[in-house]
Amino acid sequence: MPSFDVVSEVDMHEVTNALDQANKEITNRFDLKNTGSKCQREDNVITIISDSDFNVGQVSQVLMGKLAKRKVNLKSLETGDLVTSGKEVRQALTIRQGIDAPLAKKIVKAIKDLKNKTQASITENKVRVSGKKRDQLQAVIAMLREAGYDLPLQFTNFRD
Numbered sequence: 411m412p413s414f415d416v417v418s419e420v421d422m423h424e425v426t427n428a429l430d431q432a433n434k435e436i437t438n439r440f441d442l443k444n445t446g447s448k449c450q451r452e453d454n455v456i457t458i459i460s461d462s463d464f465n466v467g468q469v470s471q472v473l474m475g476k477l478a479k480r481k482v483n484l485k486s487l488e489t490g491d492l493v494t495s496g497k498e499v500r501q502a503l504t505i506r507q508g509i510d511a512p513l514a515k516k517i518v519k520a521i522k523d524l525k526n527k528t529q530a531s532i533t534e535n536k537v538r539v540s541g542k543k544r545d546q547l548q549a550v551i552a553m554l555r556e557a558g559y560d561l562p563l564q565f566t567n568f569r570d
Contacts (some may be wrong), residue, residue, distance in 0.1 A: 416554065487506070
């Protein structure tokens, strides 16, 4: 029985490469010299550090450009609030990976509403879709692409 998985993943190696490129550009930019601006990553959180909120915005633009060039979908980033502590301003960007339960339920409901004899099941942080014919699964993929969820979806593990 043909099946595929609906997942939301980010290539963390590409994120690291984009961070390295962004930090290199930040140290070379004239308007950001001597501001202490930098980007750091711990697990799934990128922290932008600078001396003013304007400079945090500038660093954020540089970082977003580098991530986009590296084909990291910017929908997977969740922007936090600006936090001022002393002479430092910080902003956290959380990288969302995996499909959370409410979104998975929406996806399953949308697949059931399509009524094309496909089954969807939620396993951990992905949704497995199976059906009798390949064409039915391709119709589900097309519907999910058009739905425009706030999280980037990838379709993996397609089996005939």
